[in-house]
Amino acid sequence: MSAENQPVADAGASTDGPELSTNRRVFNLAWPVIGENFLETTLGIVDTFLVARLGAAAIAGVGSSLQVMFFVIAALSALSVGSSVLVAQAVGARKFERASHLARQSIVWSVCFSVPLALLGFFLADPILSVFGLEPEVAAIASDYLKVTMGTVVVLVVLFIGGGVLRGAGDSRTPMQVTALANVVNIFLTYGLIFGVWGLPELGAVGSAWATFLSRLLAAVILLWAMSRGRNGVTIGGRNSWLPEIPVARSVLQIGVPAAVEQVLISAAFTVLTIVVAGLGTGALAAHRIAFNALSLSFLPGFGFSIAATALVGQSVGARRLQEGSDAAHTAARWGAMWMGAMAVVFFLLATPIMQAFTDEAEVIRLGASSLRVLAFSQPFWALLFVYSGSLRGLGNTNFPLRVNTLGIWGTVLLSWLVVSLWNGGLAEVWAAFILTSPVMAFVLFRRFRNDILNAPAPQPVAGD
Numbered sequence: 001m002s003a004e005n006q007p008v009a010d011a012g013a014s015t016d017g018p019e020l021s022t023n024r025r026v027f028n029l030a031w032p033v034i035g036e037n038f039l040e041t042t043l044g045i046v047d048t049f050l051v052a053r054l055g056a057a058a059i060a061g062v063g064s065s066l067q068v069m070f071f072v073i074a075a076l077s078a079l080s081v082g083s084s085v086l087v088a089q090a091v092g093a094r095k096f097e098r099a100s101h102l103a104r105q106s107i108v109w110s111v112c113f114s115v116p117l118a119l120l121g122f123f124l125a126d127p128i129l130s131v132f133g134l135e136p137e138v139a140a141i142a143s144d145y146l147k148v149t150m151g152t153v154v155v156l157v158v159l160f161i162g163g164g165v166l167r168g169a170g171d172s173r174t175p176m177q178v179t180a181l182a183n184v185v186n187i188f189l190t191y192g193l194i195f196g197v198w199g200l201p202e203l204g205a206v207g208s209a210w211a212t213f214l215s216r217l218l219a220a221v222i223l224l225w226a227m228s229r230g231r232n233g234v235t236i237g238g239r240n241s242w243l244p245e246i247p248v249a250r251s252v253l254q255i256g257v258p259a260a261v262e263q264v265l266i267s268a269a270f271t272v273l274t275i276v277v278a279g280l281g282t283g284a285l286a287a288h289r290i291a292f293n294a295l296s297l298s299f300l301p302g303f304g305f306s307i308a309a310t311a312l313v314g315q316s317v318g319a320r321r322l323q324e325g326s327d328a329a330h331t332a333a334r335w336g337a338m339w340m341g342a343m344a345v346v347f348f349l350l351a352t353p354i355m356q357a358f359t360d361e362a363e364v365i366r367l368g369a370s371s372l373r374v375l376a377f378s379q380p381f382w383a384l385l386f387v388y389s390g391s392l393r394g395l396g397n398t399n400f401p402l403r404v405n406t407l408g409i410w411g412t413v414l415l416s417w418l419v420v421s422l423w424n425g426g427l428a429e430v431w432a433a434f435i436l437t438s439p440v441m442a443f444v445l446f447r448r449f450r451n452d453i454l455n456a457p458a459p460q461p462v463a464g465d
Contacts, residue, residue, distance in 0.1 A: 022327045026335065030304040030307070032172035033175075048063075048293050049357070050195075058205045060289065061139070065149065072121060073263075082253055082254070084165060084310065085310065085396060088170075089314045089318035091168065091170060104236045106165055107165075110157045118150055118153040125143050126143050131275065133279070134278065155213065159219055166223075174223070178223050182219035258398035259398040265406040265409070266405060269406070276430065277427060287366075287371065288371065290368050294355070299382070301339030302382055302386035302387065304336075305386070306387045309333075313394025316328070317394065317396070322453055333383070336383035345376070348372070348376040352369045354369075355369050371431050375434065377435050384445070388445035388446050400445075412433045412437045
């Protein structure tokens, strides 16, 4: 084994030497994830900003196709979640060969699952989008955009899983650095392909899809190269373990499938919510997309601390140091709630200027600003439910977050539909339903993790151990 593949002491894992404080361990894993998600969100915001110059129909069309893509990515997240948790537990137990084996198999199975799904989605793009009831101009833009993105889903999934494996190994910096490079490339390609400058073809809204694919393809290649060189004792280098192994897939999917079902059902709920919003008109749909893009910045600390909690709790289970996992989870929850609360204040106070940065259509600005202000109130509670869901996944318990989060989100969608259909509510009233449901979800997840962490069973053996 080369020197760079040797197991090294990582900030995210316990070592035999002087241990880092819980705060520092959480931050060492969380801040690169937050930075990576910030860059990824920036990529989406830049796309939306440039597409918005083409009008509300372009925004609504791209937003509708992206909603479908979220659903597809959620369906493939089983491998990412399962492999990330198992890799973290293997690293905590210092079983680096097992972690490397899992990493290789995750990449293999991601290709096996994603290729057929990409082909199916490409040929069924128009029927899928028909459920939104879009206006003809919007539907045409959405169809072109979706066909490009569905045809490139394999790249997205490899990138998604590669980052998950590295974070499970305790390396959250490499995915951030790769994402930063992809964003720089994406900005130039998006502008060039939408408006036809620098010798590039003028493709309109679909140019954004091609730019995102090309930049992420570059990122995926670099990420795979980094994994082949090895990170914290985990590597995909070598010729072994590249044929699909059913027992390994079963071990990964046992943890990952409930998490994937959760994401699919949540994405389906947000798809239905988009359909409800689409019934309010193109202006409301455009405002909905811009507001959610802007507000997604507030989610970044919650996602970052959630992923850090998954890795640290998983490592604590592997090392049988469960109190460390408990401390890390509660620390991540506190910091997540504080950061998301602060972001919520910013969005509440600057709602109108934020919307004006994306569009000059008065109706879209008005609807979007009111939605941002309403959504701000639920942000601290979303931080808690993000982190404690991630903490439970680190324990290998993906079933409980599945039940709580899907029931909560679908209950919210039902409330939103009732508000629109029975009381003629608008976009702000649709989002107000989250103020009622998110505190309950956060509390239930917190209670379950607090009860489970100190009684967590030892990790189950994985095929090939």
